Amino acid sequence: MNEQISPLWTHLTTEGRMTGTWRSALPNYQNQPSPCLGACPVNGRIAEWIKQVKDGDLQGAWVTLVDNNPFPAIAGRICHHPCETACNRQDLDETVGICSLERFVGDAALAEGWQFPSASIERDQSVAVIGGGPAGLSAAYQLRRHGFAVSLYETRDELGGLMRFGIPSYRLEPAVLDGEVDRIVALGIDLHLGAEVTDNAALTALRGSHDAVFLATGASLPKRLPALDYSRPWVIDSAEFLAAPADEQSDQAGAHILVIGGGSAAMDVARSARRHGREVTVLTLEPEGQLPAQQVEVEEAIEEGVKFVCGAMLQSAETDGTGVKLQCVHVDFETGKNPGEFSVTPLEGSGFELLVDTIIPAVGQDADIDRWSGMFDQQGSVIGTGTDWQTSAPGLFAGGDVASMSRFVTQAVGMGKEAAQAIAASLAPDIALPGADDPAQVPYERINTTYQDKHNRTRQRSRDVKERLAGFDQVQQPLSADKAHSEASRCFSCGTCIYCDNCYYYCPDMAITRLDGGYSVNADYCKGCGLCVAECPTGSIHMQEEKAP
Numbered sequence: 001m002n003e004q005i006s007p008l009w010t011h012l013t014t015e016g017r018m019t020g021t022w023r024s025a026l027p028n029y030q031n032q033p034s035p036c037l038g039a040c041p042v043n044g045r046i047a048e049w050i051k052q053v054k055d056g057d058l059q060g061a062w063v064t065l066v067d068n069n070p071f072p073a074i075a076g077r078i079c080h081h082p083c084e085t086a087c088n089r090q091d092l093d094e095t096v097g098i099c100s101l102e103r104f105v106g107d108a109a110l111a112e113g114w115q116f117p118s119a120s121i122e123r124d125q126s127v128a129v130i131g132g133g134p135a136g137l138s139a140a141y142q143l144r145r146h147g148f149a150v151s152l153y154e155t156r157d158e159l160g161g162l163m164r165f166g167i168p169s170y171r172l173e174p175a176v177l178d179g180e181v182d183r184i185v186a187l188g189i190d191l192h193l194g195a196e197v198t199d200n201a202a203l204t205a206l207r208g209s210h211d212a213v214f215l216a217t218g219a220s221l222p223k224r225l226p227a228l229d230y231s232r233p234w235v236i237d238s239a240e241f242l243a244a245p246a247d248e249q250s251d252q253a254g255a256h257i258l259v260i261g262g263g264s265a266a267m268d269v270a271r272s273a274r275r276h277g278r279e280v281t282v283l284t285l286e287p288e289g290q291l292p293a294q295q296v297e298v299e300e301a302i303e304e305g306v307k308f309v310c311g312a313m314l315q316s317a318e319t320d321g322t323g324v325k326l327q328c329v330h331v332d333f334e335t336g337k338n339p340g341e342f343s344v345t346p347l348e349g350s351g352f353e354l355l356v357d358t359i360i361p362a363v364g365q366d367a368d369i370d371r372w373s374g375m376f377d378q379q380g381s382v383i384g385t386g387t388d389w390q391t392s393a394p395g396l397f398a399g400g401d402v403a404s405m406s407r408f409v410t411q412a413v414g415m416g417k418e419a420a421q422a423i424a425a426s427l428a429p430d431i432a433l434p435g436a437d438d439p440a441q442v443p444y445e446r447i448n449t450t451y452q453d454k455h456n457r458t459r460q461r462s463r464d465v466k467e468r469l470a471g472f473d474q475v476q477q478p479l480s481a482d483k484a485h486s487e488a489s490r491c492f493s494c495g496t497c498i499y500c501d502n503c504y505y506y507c508p509d510m511a512i513t514r515l516d517g518g519y520s521v522n523a524d525y526c527k528g529c530g531l532c533v534a535e536c537p538t539g540s541i542h543m544q545e546e547k548a549p
Helices: 035-039 046-054 058-066 072-078 082-086 098-112 134-145 174-185 200-209 238-243 246-252 264-275 295-303 409-427 465-469 481-488 502-506 531-535
Strands: 025-029 126-130 149-154 190-193 212-215 256-260 279-283 307-309 312-319 324-335 342-356 358-361 396-398 512-515 518-521 541-545
Touching: 025 518, 035 046, 035 082, 046 058, 046 098, 046 481, 058 072, 058 098, 072 098, 072 174, 072 409, 082 098, 098 174, 098 481, 126 134, 126 200, 134 149, 134 174, 134 409, 200 212, 212 409, 238 264, 238 358, 246 264, 256 264, 256 342, 264 279, 264 295, 264 465, 279 312, 279 342, 295 307, 312 342, 324 358, 396 409, 502 512, 502 531, 531 541
Parallel strands: 126 149, 126 212, 149 190, 212 396, 256 279, 256 358, 279 307
Antiparallel strands: 025 541, 312 324, 324 342, 512 518
């Protein structure tokens, strides 16, 4: 009798079954930008360095961070963090605390004394950088990394610009600023302090002695309110107030101070005055909830006893023997299309009075571009530039507040980096400008949140109010190592493969092959079921339609 063989059994393999002929789409491994990267002013590789923090590689995280931003400890304290606003994690529970993690890495670098490596090549060309604030220092750093000789000219006797003279120590300690600035200077910057470039003749001379010039002189001219007489002794310039030593601030301030403005500078003035024991009222054009200052600054100011009168404007101010009497009116505030543009309409019958001793207007500053009259094309109230920060004058580039109305420190750092890349590419044929970013950012819907436990954000602890008002010590306290690791673990790594092997294990056709540092798809066997895409926790695989040849 012949042995019966089951039709369900075979001694053969499935290699001969080319199931790949069934499909209409093929999985594509492609790291795509995360929303946080797209929002980052310096284009930092956020998902990458946060994973390094999670893995315990703090020095690696620092190296990744400073590729784009030499100030992680500073940015981790003062950045307006649009990356967090863009974070996909907020659709599950809360955004990742990117800034607090950046501070953690930056502080570790300062504590360990990590330094930037010297340039691998020294080039013959030289670049003059005018301005030692965030944009100028960022450009100088990137240019030195490319091997160019850099001469930096700064009007004041110390570097840092707004970071040193406009941000109080309770937000940014001088030791942190010094540490990150000194590390840049140590790369071999030819430093000229107390050296103001005052006019076109001086700028032309520098252009003649260097192969390119980057202008980053900031915005130093305070905006003026038409209803205020700035010659009166009870009117104090906000920039001068913030730049003054603490004892001079105390001498200038009256018992009750009115700060006019709703931005970060206004919050810094108000909170500094509270630390001198003064009563402080803030008057803002913007309605409550729309102040341009960071929300945390407003919240901390309220905690510290600052009073707010929002959606109102000053109409007149005169002394009456007991103080300064202000006539004010509530307004309808509307933002314009461009940064810094707005319109206000006084509301009839809404007038009111305030009685104070000192007024400190903090309504912004303009760039001093009149000194360069005829040298550059202007774009509104700033120097006009192209997308590469090149001005209308050959070999002259500009960035930061002198060339943009985007008035945040990290935006200036990003401009300095971009300008340095453009300058380097124009001077050296072996340096290419970076390619355009992929605009297709990974949306929340691509993230498989099954692999994510709900876990609210780990926040930095703040000093209690009584402690804060006793001095100028740092308000927000750093994360501990354990909390930093916990917070880093919350990152989705959107669009970045984490080599978890989910695609490999879940593929029903064994069409996924592990590679050194990635995976490949065997098109002979992949039938396009999409299980690998569905099980990818980071959205770094997507199905790509195959068109007939």
